[in-house]
Amino acid sequence: MRDKRGASLPKNTQGTSSKLQWTALIVLVLAIVALLVVLFSQQQDYRAEAESARDTTGSGLSQEAPASSGEASPSPSATESAEEAAPADPVDAATAAAQDVVNGSEDAVINVLGDSTSNTSSEWVYRWAEELGAEASVSVHTWNPEAGTWFPQTRDFGAGERTITIWNGSAIEGNPGFPLELNGMIEPEADLTILNYGHFGQPDVVASSLDELLGTLDAGGEDAAPVVLTAQNPALPTWIGYADTNRDAMRAAAEERGLPVIDVFAAFEEAGDWESLLVDEVNPNDDGQQLWADTVTEFFAA
Numbered sequence: 261m262r263d264k265r266g267a268s269l270p271k272n273t274q275g276t277s278s279k280l281q282w283t284a285l286i287v288l289v290l291a292i293v294a295l296l297v298v299l300f301s302q303q304q305d306y307r308a309e310a311e312s313a314r315d316t317t318g319s320g321l322s323q324e325a326p327a328s329s330g331e332a333s334p335s336p337s338a339t340e341s342a343e344e345a346a347p348a349d350p351v352d353a354a355t356a357a358a359q360d361v362v363n364g365s366e367d368a369v370i371n372v373l374g375d376s377t378s379n380t381s382s383e384w385v386y387r388w389a390e391e392l393g394a395e396a397s398v399s400v401h402t403w404n405p406e407a408g409t410w411f412p413q414t415r416d417f418g419a420g421e422r423t424i425t426i427w428n429g430s431a432i433e434g435n436p437g438f439p440l441e442l443n444g445m446i447e448p449e450a451d452l453t454i455l456n457y458g459h460f461g462q463p464d465v466v467a468s469s470l471d472e473l474l475g476t477l478d479a480g481g482e483d484a485a486p487v488v489l490t491a492q493n494p495a496l497p498t499w500i501g502y503a504d505t506n507r508d509a510m511r512a513a514a515e516e517r518g519l520p521v522i523d524v525f526a527a528f529e530e531a532g533d534w535e536s537l538l539v540d541e542v543n544p545n546d547d548g549q550q551l552w553a554d555t556v557t558e559f560f561a562a
Contacts, residue, residue: 351519354480367423368423369447370426371426371454372385372453373454374430375457377430377492379403379431385430386400386415386428387550387553391553397419397424398425399415399423400416401426405432427450436455436466437469440473453485454489454490458509459492461502463502470510479517489510489513491511491521492524493537494534496538499541527554534548
């Protein structure tokens with residue numbers, strides 16, 4: 261190697277200069293690598309910070325969303341108390357209301373609307389009234405179909421301080437259309453109404469008149485008096501009164517409006533030989549009427 265004047269440099273000088281050049285090159289490469297590492301690290305930090313900020317914002321919105329409604333979330337104890345205070349099933353509420361009328365301390369007025377299974381003094385309405393007479397003074401008014409009004413005489417049971425008045429608007433071959441046609445059969449002051457239909461009437465007529473009757477009574481309404489339907493006893497196969505179809509209509513109407521059902525049909529079937537409980541194709545005999553009365557008593561005492 262030569263100097264600027266063309267003279268050759270010593271070999272040791274040439275070696276030193278080469279080492280310096282390589283050292284400078286390595287330092288430069290290391291500096292570049294270090295700079296890249298720093299830039300990459302900063303980029304990762306920026307990305308992590310951005311994701312963290314985005315998560316925090318989303319979480320804050322989801323947490324603040326309920327507060328925007330202006331209503332505080334109820335405490336677990338408050339929710340449990342509310343669930344205990346009100347029955348979840350409207351049928352349970354209607355049943356409890358009906359039971360309160362029968363078993364409460366206040367005087368009560370009960371309207372029974374039915375057919376020939378409940379119209380005479382030997383049938384379940386009067387047997388049930390006699391049982392109620394153990395705790396109250398009970399008077400039963402009976403519908404006079406010939407006069408289209410009530411018999412002046414009443415059947416009276418018991419001598420308790422509490423008074424229960426039963427208006428028994430039942431008639432031979434009665435169907436839900438009867439109370440709508442016969443003025444005065446529906447007692448407007450009734451605290452409880454029991455519908456006892458199903459053995460008589462064409463199914464389409466029974467279904468439509470039942471719907472109209474329930475509407476007239478405002479059955480299931482918030483401020484209306486409780487209404488209870490009856491699933492009547494089974495009839496012999498030779499009976500042509502559409503008992504099964506009409507019973508299904510009673511159950512369907514009760515389910516639609518959230519009304520309770522006194523299941524006399526089930527009580528007869530559970531008794532075993534239910535045919536022996538009939539006096540004819542459809543009407544219960546003395547034992548059948550007593551079973552019916554016991555079923556009604558059990559329903560309201562439950």
